[in-house]
Amino acid sequence: MNIDQILDHIYILPEASKNSLKEHITEISYPKGFCLMEADKIIPYVYFIRKGIARAYATTSENDITFWFGSEGQTVISMKSYVEDKPGYESIELLEDCDLYRIETEELRKLFHEDIHIANWGRKLAETEMIKSEELIISRQFKTSLERYKDLLTYQSELLKRVQLGYIASYLGITQVSLSRIRAEIR
Numbered sequence: 001m002n003i004d005q006i007l008d009h010i011y012i013l014p015e016a017s018k019n020s021l022k023e024h025i026t027e028i029s030y031p032k033g034f035c036l037m038e039a040d041k042i043i044p045y046v047y048f049i050r051k052g053i054a055r056a057y058a059t060t061s062e063n064d065i066t067f068w069f070g071s072e073g074q075t076v077i078s079m080k081s082y083v084e085d086k087p088g089y090e091s092i093e094l095l096e097d098c099d100l101y102r103i104e105t106e107e108l109r110k111l112f113h114e115d116i117h118i119a120n121w122g123r124k125l126a127e128t129e130m131i132k133s134e135e136l137i138i139s140r141q142f143k144t145s146l147e148r149y150k151d152l153l154t155y156q157s158e159l160l161k162r163v164q165l166g167y168i169a170s171y172l173g174i175t176q177v178s179l180s181r182i183r184a185e186i187r
Helices: 003-010 015-022 079-084 105-114 116-142 145-155 165-172 176-186
Strands: 026-030 035-037 045-051 054-059 064-070 091-094 098-104
Touching (some): 003 045, 015 105, 054 165, 105 116, 145 165, 145 176
Antiparallel strands (some): 054 064
């Protein structure tokens, strides 16, 4: 996905505003396994995935818990760093070689003050990320593991081809054994 498609998907900007925003965006690449963001650190960037896939996870004393996957066109952001300029909760690891677009959060904040259209774009970005978090919480609280797996099949089926099953099981909040049972049941 190119940067114009990604920006437009969040909020359609007037051409001059979009060009102003794009002047501050750089393209970078990192290899599979790279830790793009570390928990307990302030992340001074917002990323958009041009190509590849990433996962967000939190580490407990026993294991890592995956709670988000991002692929082409999606935003990679630590909302705590973005909104409050404080260390984030999550670590983000690249599961494939990734091409990303990156903008410094501080530059983005300056643009918010200079251009109301970019400020509205930033508001829509935050609203979209908030809704994703809300949907995740509701799914975990009110849906069965089978329902969560069916949602994954419906809305993110490409993950099953690109992500190891251990991460999928963690994302669904179940063991790999339970995931195998659910997959067998659906076949």
